[in-house]
Amino acid sequence: MMKRVLSLLLTMHLCMTATTIKAHDIAVNNDDGVTIYYDWTNGNTELAVSYQGTSWNGVNEYSGEVVIPESVIIEGNTYNVTSIGDYAFAMCGGLTSVTIPSSVTSIGVYAFAMCGGLTSVTIPNSVTFIGNGAFQNCIGLTSITFGNGLTFIGQEGFMGCIGLT
Numbered sequence: 001m002m003k004r005v006l007s008l009l010l011t012m013h014l015c016m017t018a019t020t021i022k023a024h025d026i027a028v029n030n031d032d033g034v035t036i037y038y039d040w041t042n043g044n045t046e047l048a049v050s051y052q053g054t055s056w057n058g059v060n061e062y063s064g065e066v067v068i069p070e071s072v073i074i075e076g077n078t079y080n081v082t083s084i085g086d087y088a089f090a091m092c093g094g095l096t097s098v099t100i101p102s103s104v105t106s107i108g109v110y111a112f113a114m115c116g117g118l119t120s121v122t123i124p125n126s127v128t129f130i131g132n133g134a135f136q137n138c139i140g141l142t143s144i145t146f147g148n149g150l151t152f153i154g155q156e157g158f159m160g161c162i163g164l165t
Contacts, residue, residue, distance in 0.1 A: 024037035024038060024039055024050035024051065024052070025038060025039045025040050025050070026038050026040075026047075026074065028072050028074065030067060030069060031069075032067060034064075034066055034067070035052075036049060036066070036068065036069075037049070037050045037051065037052050038050055038072065038081070039085055041082065041083065042082070045079065046079060046080050046081070046082045046083075047072060047079050047080065047081045047082065048081070048082065048083040048084065048085040048088075048108075049068055049081065049083070049084045049085055049088045049089075050085050050088055051085075051087050051088050051089070051090065061092070061094075062089055062092045062094075062095050063092060063093075063094030063095055063096075063117075064094065064095070064096055064097075065096060065097045065098075065099075066089075066095065066097070066098045066099070067098075067099040068081055068084070068098065068099060068100055068101055068104065069081060069101060070101040070102065070103040071103065080103045081101065081103050081104060082103055082104060082105055082106075083104060083105060083106045083107070083108065084100070084104060084106070084107045084108055084111045085108045085111070086108035086109045086110060086111065086131065087108070087109070087110050087111065087113070088108065088111045088112075089111055089112045089115055090110050090111065090112070090113045090114060090115075091113070091114045091115070092112075092115045092117075092118075093114070093115065093116050093117055094117055095112075095115045095117055095118050096117050096118065096119065097118070097119070097120065098112075098118070098121065099122075100121070100122065100123065100124055100127070101124065102124045102125065102126045103126065104124065104126060104127055105126050105127060105128055105129065106127065106128065106129040106130075106131070107123075107127060107129065107130045107131060107134050108131045108134070109131035109132045109133055109134065109154065110131070110132070110133045110134065110136065111131065111134045111135075112134055112135045112138055113133050113134070113135070113136040113137060113138070114136070114137045114138070115135075115138050115140075115141075116137075116138065116139050116140050117140050118135075118138050118140055118141055119140050119141060119142055119143070120141070120142060120143040120144065120145075121135070121141065121143075121144050121145070122144075122145045122147075123144070123145065123146050123147050123150065124147045124149075125147035125148050125149045126147065126149055127147055127149060127150060128149050128150060128151045128152065129150075129151070129152045130150065130152065130153045130154060130157050131154045131157075132154030132155045132156060132157065133154065133155070133156045133157065133159065134153075134154065134157050134158075135157060135158050135161055136156055136157070136158070136159050136160055136161075137159070137160035137161070138158075138160070138161050139160065139161065139162055139163060140163060141158075141161045141163055141164055142163045142164060142165060143164075143165075144158070144164065
């Protein structure tokens with residue numbers, strides 16, 4: 001019952017904050033053919049992984065294994081991927097694994113919330129910040145490895161991750 005209530009509260013939170021979330025800025029195909037969506041950050045000099053789609057509708061379709069690259073080449077210029085944005089992978093039930101590169105320093109709020117198929121995550125040493133509810137209700141998550149650079153984990157960062165040992 002508690003799990004059901006927590007899922008409902010998270011869903012309500014995601015819906016209520018929908019008006020503050022914008023669509024991604026660009027889409028780039030990875031070397032493995034997976035399209036990853038990004039927002040510009042730091043005065044358009046760096047990239048943050050964003051959610052998929054053209055508007056937030058509560059459905060995110062990243063699935064399978066996703067490898068986030070350290071950098072992306074756009075129109076001949078190289079841009080570092082330095083963060084995983086708020087809600088970037090939220091509700092990606094088909095996401096089974098994600099590789100986070102050492103260029104990433106922060107993981108945004110609810111970035112992986114409700115990713116039920118995600119089983120293990122390795123947070124590289126470069127990540128210093130994990131936002132509120134970042135892995136909330138990832139019920140399939142059984143293993144997480146933290147790098148030694150981590151200095152902050154937001155409230156309820158791993159709440160509802162019932163499979164963690």
